[in-house]
Amino acid sequence: MRAECDQLLILDKISKTFTTGFRRRKVPVLRDVSLTLGRGEVFGLLGPNGAGKTTLMKIALGLVRPSSGRGLLLGGPLGDLQARERVGFQPEQPYLYPGLTAGETLDLMAGLSRLSRARTAARIDRVAEQCSLGKYLRTPVRKLSRGWLQRLTLACALLSDPELLLLDEPLGGLDPEARLAVKDLILSLRAEGKTVMVSSHILPDVEALADRVALLRDGVIIASGRISELLGSGSEGVEVEIECQRPIQLPEFCTLARERVASNRARWLVPGDDPARLQHVLASLLRQGASIHAITPQRRDLEAFFTQAMERARTEAEGSAWNSVEVAS
Amino acid sequence: MTIVPVMSLARHTFIDALRERAFVVLGLFLVVILVAARLLSPLALGEGRRVTLDVGLASVGFFGFLLVALLGTRMVHKEIDCKTILVLLSKPIRRSEFVLGKFLGLVTVVAVSLIAMLLMLAGILLTSGYEFDATLAVAGYYAFLELLIMAALAMFLTAFTSPVLSTFFLMGLFVAGHLSGSLIEMAQLLPNACAAKMLEAIFYVLPRLDLYSYTLEVVHGLPVDGGQLLWATSYAVIYSVGVLLLSVLILRSREFS
Amino acid sequence: MKASGTLVLALGACLSIVLAAVVRAEFAASKSRVRDETEMTLFPSGRFLREMSLGHRHLVADLGWLAAIQYYGKHRMTDRRYEMAPHLFSVITEADTAFENAYLFGALVLAEAHLLDDGARMLKEGVARNPESWFLNFELGFYHYIFMRRWEAAAAAFAAAAELPGAPEYARRFAAAAYEKTGDEETARKLWEIIATQSDNQEIRRMAEERLESLADS
Secondary structure, three states, rough: OOOOEEEEEEEEEEEEEEEOOOOOEEEEEEEEEEEEEEEEOEEEEOOOOOOOOOHHHHHHHOOOOOOOOEEEEEEEEEOOOOHHEEEEOOOOOOOOOOOEEEEHHHHHHHHHHOOHHHHHHHHHHHHHHOOHHOOOOOOOOOOOOOOHHHHHHHHHHOOOOOOOOEEEEOOOOOHHHHHHHHHHHHHHHHOOOOOOOEEEEHHHHHHHHHHHEEEEEEEEEEEEEEEEHOOOOOOOEEEEEEOOOOOOOOOOOEEOOOOOOEOOEEEEEOOOOOEEEEEEEEHHHHOOOOEEEEEEEEOOHHHHHHHHHHHHHHHHHOOOOOOEEEOOO | OOHHHHHHHHHHHHHHHHOOOHHHHHHHHHHHHHHHHHHHHHOOOHHHHHHHHHHHHHHHHHHHHHHHHHHHHHHHHHHHHOOOHHHEEOOOOOHHHHHHHHHHHHHHHHHHHHHHHHHHHHHHHHHHHOOOOOOHHHHHHHHHHHHHHHHHHHHHHOOOOOHHHHHHOOOOOOHHHHHHHHHHHHHHOOOOOHHHHHHHHHHOOOHHHHHHHHHHHHHOOOOOOOEEEEHHHHHHHHHHHHHHHHHHHHHOOOOOO | HHHHHHHHHHHHHHHHHHHHHHHHHHHHHHHHHHHHHHHOOHHHHHHHHHHHOOOOOOOHHHHHHHHHHHHHHHHHHOOOOOOOHHHHHHHHHHOOOOOOHHHHHHHHHHHHOOOOOHHHHHHHHHHHHHHOHHHHHHHHHHHHHHHHHHHHHHHHHHHHHHHHOOOOOHHHHHHHHHHHHHHOHHHHHHHHHHHHHHHHOHHHHHHHHHHHHHHHHO
């Protein structure tokens, strides 16, 4: 495998099985995961808890060794020391020394990142500003709230001005204002040309940030690609909100929204973007005496795609086959 | 091996221990030597100086060990358990640098505590009117060398067992280390040659902590033997290096999931 | 790279442990030189032990005696230096002031270590604590005569021993011989006369008469 300067992280058929307990039970966590991270992109790693997102990041950093498969981190082997100088990692939980202040924590991380004294001071000022930590630098870690701890771990990851950032659930535990600030920060990092991998199970956040995503379920990538490609260009259909006094009949392809708006009001979804089909449905409704209150085009979002993809993967898994739905990126 | 990350880790480990009230142990020490000096000495029929020195130096060793056992055995494991190690090892730091940094941090805590304890002891000897000389400082240095070995062993144990087990094993090693001088004599008495050989092997691997007792020399104000000082230092350093290398070996093979 | 690093670490660890064992031997040797000496000083003072023995002071003295014999034996076989002997024997004799053999043995060990004055002091201490002991008086005389060649002190001690109850007949002979050495022929003659008239042993009586004749000739 040759190092390509435009691909900061290459994972090729990575599998990982942990053995746990006295009986050495084997638990597969990742299976044949392949992905690449191009320079300057924000990559979203999606999946429910326990899907293997964190393990994947740890494999990239060399904290966990893959059972099989190969990979390159910034052109070096996975977890390579020189490569790690150019990588910033934010773990999911804010694991830090409670006895140190935020400033001392950053000072420690600067030391571990082999920054010179002069550069340390400048970088601490910079990341404190980026993460709005300025007024908390003298506060002991144990007195920081979860949100501020999260920002501190992010600041630690940013400290060495890395080319590649691996952020594990960076928006977890943050209030709406802080989420916005962190999202802005990630976008500004992309604007600076940094490459960011964000793992999350909160899909709207990733949708707003990521250029590409990979969907991980039970250690398998079930879908990956650009969001626009995954979601398709067209709309999901049109939602029609109607009011009627008696039951009505509609063609089979229409689906009734689960929640009724009121006792005599309902929302129907007309899938697809064929105008003839919509006209046909509207005519039928009018014929049956329903009054139409609203017609809203429905755009498919990542959450819907995610739910569908997970559903599909589950049914396929039940059929015992593990298949990956690859959408060209 | 690079010095910057090692020293940074050592410095902050020390600060963290300081803030986590590791030095409460020193208060206990003061109580013990005060009791020895003020309550036991009058009962010692003119041997008050000796009793104070004996109890004082034994307490320096014991409380130093307590500090190593409490801090050292939790040190690496706490990192793994609290997952601070994930943050640390994601930085460009080698496992060897991690081990050395943590070890030096622990050793600094031990050194500072020893100095504090010796100053307290000297203060009590002075106020009680008992004389002492520079050999007391040498006794402190010997206690430090012994704890250096214990700290290395704590790092080693904590790299692969839980804190409770490490503390347990460390206590075992502390006791065995103090008895290991007699182990070779025991080996010679064993009728079974195989068992004797095994005991002999254990004798060579176990640290000989009994050699670091310096109470005799202090009590009798014996002249300091420079050559012995050199051997004592070399042994503690070489043994600790060996144990630390083993710790690195174990930690390198570990995954942090 | 990883495998070679592991090998280097493992080799380094083994090497360190082996080297440590070698260094340890040197450390232990230097320590035992000091320790053998000081182990004896670890003995608290005899007075302290006597009080702490709660009445079993002879037991304490006996334990000290055993330790002293071992100490002597060890150094007799090796360096023949007995620096801790004065402390050790003074501990024993303080614990049990009537331990006559301890005074004598201590003095002899000290004499072997060329600490003649210390040996004499030990015996004198024994005499002072046990003035009725002809044995200690006699041995003090013997010590002065053989090791220190102080005829007067030897003669006085022998004479004192001879006057004490239980003293053997030869005590007076030793006194007489010692006085002869000092040139105090008058006292020597008196002692030889007593021996020549009072001894049960015919051969000794004959010897005493010979000495009296030779003193008369000179």
